[in-house]
Amino acid sequence: MASAKDSSAPKSLIKRLSDFLTLFWLLTESNAGTFVGPNTVFGICGALSGSLLVTKSGPIIDLALEALPRLPLVILFNWSNLIIFDLANQRLPESAREDALNKPWRPVPRGLITSDQIRHAMLYMIPAVIALNHFYLKVGVESLCIMILTWLYNDLRGGDQGFIERNAIIAVAFGIFNVGSVKVAIGTPFDITSTGVVWAVIVSAIIFTTMQVQDLQDQEGDRARGRRSTPLVLGDRAARWTVAVPTILWSCFVHWYWEAGLLAAAPQALLGLIVSVRSLNYSGLKEDKLTWRLWCFWTALLYMLPVACANYNTI
Incomplete structure (x- = not known):
């Protein structure tokens, strides 16, 4: 007969996994709809556009059969880099004060995790995410650029400096996320064309001039934080x-x-x-x-x- 200790081990493991997934979702939920969803669409649609945007051509059905199996990898690219941004974004004391007003369901204001625990996790997760993107997804440069923009936005308070600087950082980040998504969707040795790069730049310009729509809902917390x-x-x-x-x-x-x-x-x-x-x-x-x-x-x-x-x- 199995002991009580043996039978409780799987339950404990399931609970730990459930707690981890819940924490992961609460950390990234607010930005998943902004980054992961649309950027994944950009990557897959870029691959399906064929020679219009990438150095791969063929009937759309053939392109789809090659691109759609890579959909989980495109999501992995976006979400792995997003988690680093969200950890950095929610780590600082002023972030916790803002989230208590704008997003009280996030882990720090709910007491599910501390700022120091986030800092400690980032010490290991940043090199792990960059390695994952470089060696497995083949978009290490894009991932590294996203890390630099994350540092500019959060630790150097580029997101608080002014709405022009904030929108500019976010717009550049969108461009890198989008280009990286296309590259992951088509796989090596293919690449994005000059037209594809121009389209990514146009999209970044759209983001730069309209991203403030997100600020309309965050005014109370932004005012408390001193964000311009x-x-x-x-x-x-x-x-x-x-x-x-x-x-x-x-x-x-x-x-x-x-x-x-x-x-x-x-x-x-x-x-x-x-x-x-x-x-x-x-x-x-x-x-x-x-x-x-x-x-x-x-x-x-x-x-x-x-x-x-x-x-x-x-x-």
Whole structure:
């Protein structure tokens, strides 16, 4: 007969694993919809676009059969680098004060982990993540660049300096995440083309001019932290206009840039209009959170344009 100690061992292991996964999710949940989801879409759609964006060509069905099995690797690239950013972002005392107001479910304000425990974990996780990305995913340079941007944003307080500096760091990070996602999606020895790089730069410009949509929901915590976010510097109403106008303009620009037909362009154009209207006419924490989620979905639809135009741009 098995002893009580033997039977309790699997339960203890399952509980530890459950606690770890819960902690991991709580650390990254707020940014998963901003980075992991859209950037993964960018990578897979880049691979499916074939010679339009990457040095790999062929029928879309063949490209899909090669790219979709690599989907878990693209997610791994994004989430492994995101966890480092989120650990750095939630480690500092001012971050804990901000999260207590804006995101009280996060592990530090809930008392599930301490700032010193985060620091200790980062000592091991940073080299491990860089090694994983370099030796296994073959995007070590991209991962290292993301670590540098994480340091600039958090420890050097680039995210608090001003909304222009903050948006610039985030925009560059998006560009690196997106290029890395494409590279992982297509695998070696293939690479992203010059057109693909230009498209990643355009996307970063879109992020730079509209990312402040996330600040609309975080004003209370940003004010307590002393962060110079767009609503706190320009005022709430002006900040909403800085989201609404660029979103409409970029929706029109990408339609022109890709010479998109009606079927390809209509979804992102319609959602861009909804984001613009909501940013101006709906306020409050609940409404601003929904507007931000729709903005994340809008960026994902933008990323689908190249593959749509390359294969289904007949109407």
